[in-house]
Ligand SMILES: Nc1ncnc2c1ncn2[C@@H]1O[C@H](COP(=O)(O)OP(=O)(O)OP(=O)(O)O)[C@@H](O)[C@H]1O
Ligand SMILES: [K+]
């Protein structure tokens with residue numbers, strides 16, 4: 001199974017959508033869409049009047065009434081089809097996800113012994129052993145061992161990933177497969193609440209709730225519907241007073257033309273398709289609300305390493321200071337990195353090997369490991385003989401040696417600034433009270449970042465790079481990448497503070513993260529995008545998960561959110577602007593017999609009152625399927641300021657919405673006139 005499946009609409013999806021369109025006629029289902037529900041009631045009344053002419057008022061024209069009935073029926077089916085089509089791809093994906101969810105055997109650890117139980121019996125807290133070739137029976141955390149895991153079942157990415165106990169790569173997902181080695185996993189979810197279960201219900205739209213924005217728009221559409229309902233109902237006595245007998249089917253036709261059926265019919269399809277676009281992008285949004293929030297983002301917080309830069313920060317050079325030589329710096333850097341499992345730490349050992357340093361690993365035996373932490377920004381070893389070896393951010397190492405009574409070498413700042421100015425990260429290497437030199441960590445800004453940040457700026461989004469690195473490196477990378485602002489030497493809690501500060505100014509904030517210490521910030525942000533490779537805590541705090549674990553995707557997610565909101569706005573404008581032409585078509589048609597002067601309003605020169613009404617009604621129906629592709633794909637859009645965008649859309653969809661039906665209704669009238 002592969003969520004990344006790119007195929008658009010298969011014939012089976014279309015076939016199923018056609019069937020669904022009929023099933024969705026069920027009034028109990030239809031009532032969730034009040035605008036279309038009003039159309040359905042109208043349709044039923046017209047059918048009744050066609051079958052029993054003369055039920056109310058004077059006997060009508062049965063042929064005409066039946067025609068109105070069929071056009072109304074198709075209006076309903078078209079709206080249903082739009083929704084069913086939008087749901088189709090998710091349902092197909094859910095079906096294949098369910099296939100990966102079959103019951104498997106799990107090796108559960110009970111009192112030190114392995115017992116084979118069905119995976120469905122596993123509960124939170126159970127511990128299982130998974131060996132090479134076996135599927136992981138449930139979501140969990142690796143508590144022992146290291147293994148490479150094939151996650152293609154959920155990510156679509158075929159290259160296996162390493163999962164190991166401790167740290168940010170310890171979470172595993174049920175249904176993925178261990179391809180080498182063996183791990184012990186503590187299960188973290190009960191049956192029915194796993195990641196795949198959540199994915200299924202998400203792509204299926206089973207728990208889809210209306211988003212705040214959709215609710216607001218629905219309220220507007222319902223209000224419009226009620227207003228037009230009152231207008232049309234009062235029209236009958238007014239007309240009667242003028243001596244005109246308005247037939248009920250004609251009034252219903254007028255009502256359906258005037259109420260916002262176009263947007264009413266497409267609204268839910270737009271929302272589902274927006275969610276689907278995010279999913280096709282291999283990002284799981286926990287709710288439509290999250291996708292919408294992405295569309296309204298004002299501030300985006302990005303970390304430097306791994307998001308803006310490639311993040312494979314590699315030691316490139318050892319730089320001695322204070323009169324020491326390269327060998328000494330390199331050796332101490334390497335000794336201090338013997339137990340540093342971070343990519344930076346491992347790259348120090350590789351560099352030492354590359355330049356031919358002989359390492360005596362026994363020096364580290366029995367040493368106490370000081371792990372790297374974002375809070376301390378240092379790592380190293382406390383050797384058995386009492387010496388303390390450290391490497392870390394220059395300012396923290398300086399503080400450390402000063403606290404031990406050491407002296408900062410005079411050439412340290414010049415040399416570390418030189419590295420930082422080139423965009424590199426200098427790590428100072430120290431033993432007890434002495435700094436021996438620097439490790440030059442190199443990283444590269446991902447190509448195309450500047451363009452993307454330019455686009456975000458045009459959309460009115462401020463980008464802030466938040467990094468644990470020193471101000472000089474941060475400034476260089478910020479300039480190179482083109483972000484608007486940066487915060488250097490930031491600790492994890494500084495991220496939360498930054499988010500709160502922006503939110504206090506009334507801004508919506510997006511951020512990405514993967515570590516347990518990112519979890520609070522991910523939860524605080526309006527849009528929190530967690531990496532699938534990250535910890536369970538991060539994934540649970542976030543409202544989106546990127547299955548590809550590419551933090552820079554937040555940029556595209558925001559674009560998709562914007563596009564969703566714009567599509568909804570554009571089609572609402574279009575739908576309401578359509579009414580003008582319909583007034584000109586139907587009102588003269590209704591009154592022309594009693595008030596011949598009304599003929600002046602027949603600017604389209606429509607054939608007859610009957611053809612005018614039918615043409616307006618047919619246009620009103622077929623505009624729905626015609627706009628389905630736009631609703632599904634989203635309106636094309638170039639980044640620009642919100643005000644400019646609004647102006648442009650008002651012109652295209654407002655003006656277009658006024659003009660299109662004049663042309664459309666006239667053309668349809670020419671055809672209808674041939675038959676009637
Ligand atoms: N393995 C390590 N050992 C010692 N110090 C390190 C190690 N890795 C990073 N550092 C230092 O700690 C600082 C903070 O690292 P951290 O990973 O928190 O932030 P960052 O990677 O620089 O920035 P970002 O938040 O953009 O990822 C780094 O800038 C570096 O100076
Ligand atoms: K309408």
Ligand SMILES: [Mg+2]
Nearest residue numbers: 303305306468
């Ligand atoms: Mg980092």
